[in-house]
Amino acid sequence: MATPPPHVFDPSALQDGDEGGGAPGGGDFEASLRPRSLEEFVGQARVLENLKVAIHAAKGRGEPLDHVLFSGPPGLGKTSLARILSRELGSHLHSTSGPALERPRDLLGILTQLQRGDVLFIDEVHRLPAPVEEYLYTAMEDFSVEFTIDSGPHARVVPMKLEPFTLVGATTREGLLSAPFRARFGIAERLIPYTDAELVAILTRSAGLLEVALEADGAQRLAECSRGTPRLANRFLRRVRDFAQVERAARVDRSYASAALARLGVDDHGLEDLDRRILATLARSPDRPVGLKTIAAAVGESEDTIEEVFEPHLLRSGFVQKTASGRRITSAGLRAIGVKGRENGENFR
Secondary structure, three states: OOOOOOOEEOHHHOOOOOOOOOOOOOOOHHHHOOOOOOOOOOOOHHHHHHHHHHHHHHHHHOOOOOOEEEEOOOOOOHHHHHHHHHHHHOOOEEEEEHHHOOOHHHHHHHHOOOOOOOEEEEEOHHHOOHHHHHHHHHHHHHOEEEEEEOOHHHOEEEEEEOOOOEEEEEEOOHHHOOHHHHHOOOEEEEOOOOOHHHHHHHHHHHHHHHOOOEOHHHHHHHHHOOOOOHHHHHHHHHHHHHHHHHHOOOOEOHHHHHHHHHHOOOOOOOOOHHHHHHHHHHHOOOOOOEOHHHHHHHHOOOHHHHHHHHHHHHHHOOOEEEEOOEEEEOHHHHHHOOOOOOOOOOOOO
16 A cells, blocks of 8 residues: 555554554653544534434445534544544544644645545635635536636636545634635534543543543542643642652542642642642732733733633633623632632622
8 A cells, every 4th residue: 555645644543542643651641642434523412413414425425425524622632533433434634723834725635635535624714815715616516616827918817626525624703714614614513612521531531542540530629620631630630640650659638639629729729830820810800800811911822822822611611701891800719819808799809
């Protein structure tokens, strides 16, 4: 079998316990912990059921799967699902990202290499430049593209047919996609944060792969601090494993997990240093909203990072309220950083 180009993921090259990145515990931790099938994937039950039906129907008709758009916060498994889709379809996965495709001709080289039924995965698809996005329209609908030969008065537009393929796009900001582009995805699924029980199941599986003696209450403690995000849960598990290995801890129970998280700067509420700094900034003006620009300047972080990475957890936890005028800390948020406030929506003191 010919060796695929470097950007092509070849599912036939996978071995048990491997995701193209070595054995569990090797250099590519993120890849080694990814689920390898829809059956191994924990959580997102509605999304998985819809994908199973779509894959079964497409294979039954002998057609490529409709184009798929995965949206939702980072770290919920969009890339893992793209890899699983290619494996379930028995095809190759070609991976790239929106920022890497600066011009239409950057995309042309990938499109012309696709074989029938292949999956083209574009991460951060909302960051595609407008000319590249528009170039994809005919490729997605008619499986054809046009490219220009020569320039000036001798320029010629030559049409080229493509093999039918499946485009899988992943985005954390679906609203930034243009309506015509979004409408060309036949399957659109939004991933939601995981429950603590689902994260415990993921941590238990990962602990087995990483050979960590993780107790049930230890897994529960890690899950509670993981913001509903498997990527963060696995990151905490790897760091706790480091502590346990160096300190020769026999097992990781709730007490040990809590102590390790504290050493990582994660408190009992699952808040990290920047979370507490954001809350402290809001606590200075508890009776009035604070604008995002002001918060960003106070904590020394970009507005996008605050809004996309830290704020969702603070909102879900009830520590912050988002208003048209800005962000406002709640009584629960004040208590989380050790500041007392009045209950039942009264003025803070």
